[in-house]
Amino acid sequence: MSPLTINAREAATGPVLEITGELDYTTAPEVREAVDRLTLTAGKLLVLDLGGLGFCDSSGITALLAARNLAMEQGGDIALASVPANTARILGIVGLDRVFTIHPDTAAATAAS
Numbered sequence: 001m002s003p004l005t006i007n008a009r010e011a012a013t014g015p016v017l018e019i020t021g022e023l024d025y026t027t028a029p030e031v032r033e034a035v036d037r038l039t040l041t042a043g044k045l046l047v048l049d050l051g052g053l054g055f056c057d058s059s060g061i062t063a064l065l066a067a068r069n070l071a072m073e074q075g076g077d078i079a080l081a082s083v084p085a086n087t088a089r090i091l092g093i094v095g096l097d098r099v100f101t102i103h104p105d106t107a108a109a110t111a112a113s
Contacts, residue, residue, distance in 0.1 A: 002022050004020070004021035004022060004027035005021055006019055006030060006034045008034065008037075011047065011110045012110065013110045014041075014044030014046055015044070016047040016048075017046070017048050017049065018051070020053065021052065023053055023055065023060030023063065024055060027060075028060050029063075031063040031067065035066070035070055035071075036070070040076040041076065043075065044077075045076060045079060045109070045110070046067065047080075047081055047103075047109045048067060049081045050083050051081070051084070055086075061090065064080070064096075065096075079101040079102070079103055080109075082106065083102055088102070
């Protein structure tokens with residue numbers, strides 16, 4: 001089991017959270033707390049870089065949705081970057097690939113907005 005690490009940084013488009021490790025029932029609250037600490041302003045883009053994600057269960061998916069809801073409530077937007085194949089497959093199965101904007105990497109996500 002890989003511990004979850006979350007590194008936050010700012011890009012010109014808004015905050016970027018790099019999430020590494022396993023996003024599951026025990027670690028999903030950490031993502032929610034990290035997102036809650038962000039200041040999102042109208043028109044800004046929150047990018048969740050999932051390139052280092054080794055595992056994501058339904059609790060992790062729920063945390064991603066909570067991040068989306070918060071970004072939208074604050075007038076911003078959200079994008080996922082570097083989504084691992086196994087997580088992308090799950091997002092596709094449940095139709096969330098049509099809810100989230102997904103980019104191949106953070107550079108593409110921040111350039112697209």
